Amino acid sequence: MIGKLDLYKVFSVVAKNGSFSKAAKDLFMTQPAVSQAMMQLERELDIRLFNRTPKGVTLTNEGERLFEYVHSAMNLLNVGEEMLLEFKNLTKGELKIGVGDTISKYFLLTYLESFHTEYPNIKFKIENGTTQELISLLKLGEVDLAICNFPVDEPTLAQIPCMDIHDIFVYGNKYKTLLPKEVSVTELMKHPLIFLEPKSISRKYMEEFLLSKGLRISPEFELGSHDLLLEFAKINLGIACVTKEFSQEYLKKGILHEVVLNEKIPKRSIGICYVKNVPLSPASTKFVEIIRNQRDGSLGPS
Incomplete structure (x- = not known):
């Protein structure tokens, strides 16, 4: 038995053609199948929709009223499908996309540019926040993807690593004379330190590493x-814990210098x-694909 939606589609075509046989050609059906x-439909609605004559069919008053609604509904469905x-x-x-400011600046922008060049009619909505804030937005459905620091301890999320990063300590010119060529983490802790705020994943990762060495x-x-x-x-307020890959401009120009630790x-x-x-x-699928292809094809392993 044909479903109700299909019956209305047949009804609409028959009403437009005023003929079962013409409708059958348009629908690639047999004339008896259209008639049946x-x-x-008339049995299910318990009302006569067509006046049947030797020259074809015309709509009854009830059929004309129904056709107005069916015609509008079919148009809406077509618009929806398009x-x-x-x-x-x-x-x-x-x-x-949910992303932090730093990752947005140093990682995301290249891929946004590539995606926009290829698909200029797709609009972007960018939400900024910490990794934990982005995870919350993701779980609430406020963003499609989150690009953030790993590791993320959340079993409901799929995670695709894209780029290896390294935590380092950097200092300004004042500390050149204060630091030996190679220093232990314990010795480094004696100097003024500059860290991200405690809720950031980067800060938590470094705290766990230092705790493993017995250091707070x-x-x-x-x-x-x-x-x-x-x-x-840069202005010598202390030694900062930063991401090496996002600090290259300062390091290459000699504005800041990397602390040489005796352990990695x-x-x-x-x-x-x-x-x-x-x-x-x-x-979202295409955006992930662009990142993967560019990382694998152009940049190689991080």
């Missing part, structure tokens, strides 16, 4: 952004998170 479908096709083909849509930190300054860490170190701080990564049981939109 309209009889079924819109879905636009979203699928990435000719329309929105990409909502009491920073001179706790700041809300990576760029401020660099600027505070384990690397970590930044990457993409999304909710496991929620399918990615076509725009």
